[in-house]
Amino acid sequence: MKSENPAVALIGPGAIGTTIAAALHEVGRTPMIYGRSAHSRLELRFEGGNIVVPGPVQTSPAEIKNPVDLVFIAVKSTQIEAIAPWLAALCGANTVVCVLQNGVEQQALVAPYVSGSPILPAVVWFPAQREPDASVWLRAKPRLTLPDTAEARRVLDALHGTRCAVDLAADFTSIAWRKLLQNAVAGLMVLSGRRAGMYSRADITALSLAYLRECLTVARAEGAILGDEIPQEIIDGFQRAPADLGTSILADRVAGFPLEWDIRNGVVQRMGRAHGIPTPISDVVVPLLAAASDGPG
Structure with a gap:
């Protein structure tokens, strides 16, 4: 499933989503970003600097023309049903859907909305919080843990060389x-x-x-x-x-x-x-x- 520079979309530019979007943008792989509000830009702040991701955030799934290689879901579990139109437009049979959510039930929660696309759960290991000015404050080095599966290689390809580390776990x-x-x-x-x-x-x-x-x-x-x-x-x-x-x-x-x-x-x-x-x-x-x-x- 290896794909150099896969086409990446991110749904939910909150604290976790902004961190991933900024990590990709920093190395020249800015993802397509979708959310409820058309933010003119995203800003990630951390000790020693910041990264600004140009917008606007896209708010209409009707603008999506083709499926992508990789979708990061970075909305809360309470918002999964609301993003169903984006998932329908972005996901094809070969799209890997990486769920950046809490819990141990990501696959069961997302499966009804992705029509058979492989779903990859993730554990997010970094504290990031949205500030009153809508920027995101990252308080530790970002790191994800994924199950050691073929689908995980798609995420490794997307995030290689970024500030976000990716670990693969045999016992996820x-x-x-x-x-x-x-x-x-x-x-x-x-x-x-x-x-x-x-x-x-x-x-x-x-x-x-x-x-x-x-x-x-x-x-x-x-x-x-x-x-x-x-x-x-x-x-x-x-x-x-x-x-x-x-x-x-x-x-x-x-x-x-x-x-x-x-x-x-x-x-x-x-x-x-x-x-x-x-x-x-x-x-x-x-x-x-x-x-x-x-x-x-």
């Missing part, structure tokens, strides 16, 4: 679940309205570790090979992070947007029930996150 399931555990416990920020500094509290550490152990049991039932040390490693990471580091689900809560509570937290409860595993902490956290997202009230 374990890596995806490890990231899901990190995302799940980050959901506690929504319920407290606080950022990473809250994990320095002893009571939050204890609650977080108990929740992570519950998630770990479910992850193992789903085939992830993860050691007992993982919960503490994740909490150590939050405790080392800048106290003002947020998470995308907290940013969505502050903005009043729908939350990705189901793919980040609800999945643990759902799969726990499927395996007959008690999930008492999820049984509290999930309804609260769902109500924060969907109301009423």
Whole structure:
């Protein structure tokens, strides 16, 4: 499936999408960019510099004439149905669809909208946040992990030589679940309205570790090979992070947007029930996150 300089499209120029678009633009491979708002440009800022990607962002799928080689989906899971017209226009039988989303269910969520195109899940390992001026602040070196499959070579070709590293994993399931555990416990920020500094509290550490152990049991039932040390490693990471580091689900809560509570937290409860595993902490956290997202009230 090797293709030198594949034709690339990106749907969703938010924090993650802008990072990928800027990485490609920096090396002369600017992708076609599609989104809800016709931004005149995208700007990625990082320590030591910035990259400006010229616009405008295209807002009409009717302008798409031909399928492309590679589509990056960088919208939230709550927006998949809304981008269906773009996917229909951009995807052909040989289009690889790389899903830059949280969770472990990307293939199942996207499959109904791509008519048989191969779907490639990804784990995104970099914190990027949209600023009030619509620029994106990248707080660490961007890196993706992909399953070691033929389809992944398309992404390697597109991103080779860019500032975004790509790792291939033989055991992608374990890596995806490890990231899901990190995302799940980050959901506690929504319920407290606080950022990473809250994990320095002893009571939050204890609650977080108990929740992570519950998630770990479910992850193992789903085939992830993860050691007992993982919960503490994740909490150590939050405790080392800048106290003002947020998470995308907290940013969505502050903005009043729908939350990705189901793919980040609800999945643990759902799969726990499927395996007959008690999930008492999820049984509290999930309804609260769902109500924060969907109301009423």
